Amino acid sequence: MRTAARVDRIEPFHVMEVGKAAARIAREVQDSDTPMLFLNIGEPDFTAPPLVREAAERAVATGRTQYTQALGLDSLRERISDWYARRFGLAVPARRIVVTAGASAALQLACLALVDRGDEILMPDPCYPCNRHFVSAAEGRPVLLPSTAAERFQLSADRLREHWGPASRGVLLASPSNPTGTSIHPDELRAIHGFVGERGGVTMVDEIYLGLSYDDTFGQSALALDDQVISINSFSKYFNMTGWRLGWMVVPDALVPVVEKLAQNLFICPSVIAQYAALACFEPESIAEYEQRRAEFKARRDWFIPALQEMGLDVPVMPDGAFYAWADCSAAMRRLGVDSSWDFAFELMKRAHVAVTPGRDFGTAETGHFVRFSTASAMAQLQQAAGRLKGLLA
Numbered sequence: 234m235r236t237a238a239r240v241d242r243i244e245p246f247h248v249m250e251v252g253k254a255a256a257r258i259a260r261e262v263q264d265s266d267t268p269m270l271f272l273n274i275g276e277p278d279f280t281a282p283p284l285v286r287e288a289a290e291r292a293v294a295t296g297r298t299q300y301t302q303a304l305g306l307d308s309l310r311e312r313i314s315d316w317y318a319r320r321f322g323l324a325v326p327a328r329r330i331v332v333t334a335g336a337s338a339a340l341q342l343a344c345l346a347l348v349d350r351g352d353e354i355l356m357p358d359p360c361y362p363c364n365r366h367f368v369s370a371a372e373g374r375p376v377l378l379p380s381t382a383a384e385r386f387q388l389s390a391d392r393l394r395e396h397w398g399p400a401s402r403g404v405l406l407a408s409p410s411n412p413t414g415t416s417i418h419p420d421e422l423r424a425i426h427g428f429v430g431e432r433g434g435v436t437m438v439d440e441i442y443l444g445l446s447y448d449d450t451f452g453q454s455a456l457a458l459d460d461q462v463i464s465i466n467s468f469s470k471y472f473n474m475t476g477w478r479l480g481w482m483v484v485p486d487a488l489v490p491v492v493e494k495l496a497q498n499l500f501i502c503p504s505v506i507a508q509y510a511a512l513a514c515f516e517p518e519s520i521a522e523y524e525q526r527r528a529e530f531k532a533r534r535d536w537f538i539p540a541l542q543e544m545g546l547d548v549p550v551m552p553d554g555a556f557y558a559w560a561d562c563s564a565a566m567r568r569l570g571v572d573s574s575w576d577f578a579f580e581l582m583k584r585a586h587v588a589v590t591p592g593r594d595f596g597t598a599e600t601g602h603f604v605r606f607s608t609a610s611a612m613a614q615l616q617q618a619a620g621r622l623k624g625l626l627a
C-alpha cells in the first residue's frame with residue numbers, strides 16, 4: 234500500500250527494540266537470582282495518589298463521562314492556573330491554558346498550529362526523539378544542533394545565532410530535558426527567547442519535568458519570561474499519571490482559538506475521566522504526596538549518580554531535574570570490548586540483566602557513546618543494579 238511521504242521522515246523508535254529484547258531476557262531470567270532490572274523506563278514507579286484514583290472512580294460512578302469542551306474543563310484550567318501562582322508565583326490566566334491528551338497531543342497541536350511545510354525548528358542534540366518527529370509530521374524540518382556538556386546539553390543563544398537561517402521558524406526546547414535531566418540556565422533561556430522573538434520566531438518549551446526540579450536555580454517556568462512563550466506540560470511525570478493521557482499547554486492569547494479549532498477537530502476533548510481525576514491532584518493532600526515523591530526522586534539521583542561515576546560511567550552534568558542520568562560509556566565500552574552504546578546496552582542486558590537505553594534515538598552527535606539510565610525505579614533496585622554493573626565493569 235502506498236503510504237504518505239511524511240511517514241518516511243519519521244524514524245522508528247529504536248529503543249522499542251531494546252525494550253523487546255529486555256522483556257525477552259526478563260522472561261528467561263525471571264526465576265534466577267538476578268531478575269531483570271528495568272532502568273530503561275521513563276516513567277515514575279509510583280501510581281496516582283488515592284484522592285486522584287477516587288476522583289476517577291466517582292466520575293465513572295456518577296456518569297460524568299460526556300465530552301468536555303476542547304480546551305478542557307474550566308475548573309481544571311483554573312486549578313492549573315492556581316498551581317502556577319502558588320508554586321511559581323506566576324500569573325498564568327486560565328484562559329491561556331489548554332488541556333490536552335498528554336504533552337504529546339500538546340506538542341502536536343503546537344507544531345500543527347505554528348509550523349508550515351519547510352519551516353525549520355531548531356533543537357538540541359540530544360533531545361526527546363518524538364519532538365523532532367512532531368515537527369516532521371507537521372511537514373517542518375527539525376534541525377538538531379549538537380550541544381555540549383558546557384551548554385548543559387541545551388541550546389545556547391550563540392549556537393542559535395550561528396544556525397538561524399531564512400527558513401528558521403523557532404525553537405523547541407525541553408527543560409529539564411529527556412535524556413539528560415538538565416535544564417537551560419534562566420539567563421540563557423532569556424537570551425534565546427530574546428533572539429527568537431527579534432526574528433519573529435516562536436519559543437516552545439517542553440516543561441513536562443518542571444515539577445521534578447531539584448535545584449532552585451533552574452526550577453522556574455519559561456512562562457516567567459513573557460506571555461509569548463509556549464509552554465507544554467503534563468500530568469504524566471510529576472503527577473504520576475502516565476497512562477491517563479493528560480497534559481496541557483499554555484499559549485499566547487492569540488493562539489487559543491487556533492489551538493481550540495485544531496483540538497476540536499483532532500481530539501474533540503481530552504479524556505474526561507482523567508480530567509475529573511486531575512482536579513484532585515491539586516488538593517493539599519495530593520500535593521504533599523507529590524512533594525514526598527519528588528524528595529524520593531532526588532534521593533535516588535543523589536545516590537545513583539555518584540555510584541555511576543565511581544564505576545567509570547561519567548555523567549558530565551549533574552541532572553537538576555527529571556529522573557535520568559545521561560552517562561558517557563566510552564571507557565566502559567572499551568572494557569567490555571564493544572564500540573557503540575547500542576551494543577553496550579545489549580551487553581548490560583545480557584550479562585548483568587540491567588536494561589538501559591542506548592543514546593541512538595536521542596540524536597546523532599555523541600549518542601554513539603552515551604546511554605540513558607532512568608532513576609525512576611525504587612532505591613533498592615537502583616542499588617542492586619549498581620552492584621551488578623560494578624561487578625561487570627570492574
Ligand SMILES: Cc1ncc(COP(=O)(O)O)c(C=O)c1O
Binds near residue numbers: 337439467469480
Ligand atoms: C521530554 C518529553 N516530552 C513529552 C513526553 C510525552 O509525555 P506525555 O505522556 O505527557 O504525552 C515525554 C515522555 O516521556 C518526554 O520525556
